[in-house]
Amino acid sequence: MKNTIAIVMGGYSSEVAISLQSGAVVYKHLNKDHYRVFRVHILPDRWVALDAEANEYPIDKNDFSFIINKEKITVDCVFNAIHGAPGENGALLAYFDLINIPHSSAPFYQMALTFNKRDTLSVVRQYGVPTATSVYLNQGDPIDEVAIIEKVGLPCFVKPNNAGSSFGISKVAKMEELLTAIEHAYKEDNEILIESFLNGTEVSVGVIEYKGEVVVLPITEIVSENDFFDYEAKYLGKSQEITPARLSKTQEENVRALAKRVYEILNMSGFSRSEYIFVNDVPHFLEMNTVPGMTEASILPQQANEYGISLSELFANAIEQALQKTTQN
Numbered sequence: 034m035k036n037t038i039a040i041v042m043g044g045y046s047s048e049v050a051i052s053l054q055s056g057a058v059v060y061k062h063l064n065k066d067h068y069r070v071f072r073v074h075i076l077p078d079r080w081v082a083l084d085a086e087a088n089e090y091p092i093d094k095n096d097f098s099f100i101i102n103k104e105k106i107t108v109d110c111v112f113n114a115i116h117g118a119p120g121e122n123g124a125l126l127a128y129f130d131l132i133n134i135p136h137s138s139a140p141f142y143q144m145a146l147t148f149n150k151r152d153t154l155s156v157v158r159q160y161g162v163p164t165a166t167s168v169y170l171n172q173g174d175p176i177d178e179v180a181i182i183e184k185v186g187l188p189c190f191v192k193p194n195n196a197g198s199s200f201g202i203s204k205v206a207k208m209e210e211l212l213t214a215i216e217h218a219y220k221e222d223n224e225i226l227i228e229s230f231l232n233g234t235e236v237s238v239g240v241i242e243y244k245g246e247v248v249v250l251p252i253t254e255i256v257s258e259n260d261f262f263d264y265e266a267k268y269l270g271k272s273q274e275i276t277p278a279r280l281s282k283t284q285e286e287n288v289r290a291l292a293k294r295v296y297e298i299l300n301m302s303g304f305s306r307s308e309y310i311f312v313n314d315v316p317h318f319l320e321m322n323t324v325p326g327m328t329e330a331s332i333l334p335q336q337a338n339e340y341g342i343s344l345s346e347l348f349a350n351a352i353e354q355a356l357q358k359t360t361q362n
């Protein structure tokens with residue numbers, strides 16, 4: 034009998050459109066001979082399951098079931114394709130834990146932790162992981178521009194704390210630009226961080242659980258046509274994503290070892306894609322993305338393909354890993 038899989042997509046953040054693209058690709062590549070697959074659109078005002086013709090069926094939140102042609106359909110496993118809230122910040126995953134439905138992501142606490150850039154940096158620094166120098170602000174805090182620039186230097190980056198896809202990020206070259214950048218970041222989140230500029234090669238490293246093992250995928254070098262790896266660079270073709278990255282043997286060894294270590298420090302499971310910038314041969318950790326893009330052109334699928342894992346295998350493995358953990362528990 035086929036397991037019933039729900040691909041959750043959409044969500045409540047600025048990343049809705051990207052999530053819908055990722056969810057559509059997962060739906061396309063999951064083997065329908067092995068799984069009974071439905072997309073579930075998570076909207077602020079309703080949750081609906083979609084059949085192959087995109088007809089909508091309301092979700093019963095008591096047990097995440099829905100009814101099609103008088104058949105009550107219950108879900109055996111959830112594939113999480115929600116970038117941002119409530120899928121990437123752990124909220125929806127805590128709900129699935131409460132109703133005992135396995136899912137493709139890490140446990141809800143790890144998801145919440147890694148979605149919070151400031152908290153993630155605080156944890157990994159305790160383990161000696163190199164990072165940029167940073168200042169944290171909450172909306173309403175007094176802003177001492179001189180003190181901030183004295184600490185982080187110029188240029189610097191201003192980022193929302195809980196947001197993805199580079200929404201709300203600005204690169205600040207002059208002190209006069211700082212307040213505008215802070216206001217821009219506060220449109221995405223009421224917590225922000227301001228980080229020193231690291232001048233070096235930027236790479237993205239996928240680390241996943243594959244067939245029960247932690248696997249570091251081939252590394253991608255990011256070469257942005259813009260000032261940094263912003264939304265245009267990520268999604269509108271304004272960058273080169275070179276896999277495998279053009280690194281020295283020392284650089285590659287260093288970042289592969291650190292990426293695996295960070296994954297284990299944070300007690301991760303499932304998917305992750307982390308960003309690093311080299312200062313000389315030393316990779317500096319920027320952030321971790323636990324629901325990376327899953328389109329054919331996205332970085333982690335590119336890396337998996339280079340490793341020899343097709344999209345169908347990548348997505349099915351995530352489901353089988355989740356189901357296996359449930360069986361073991």
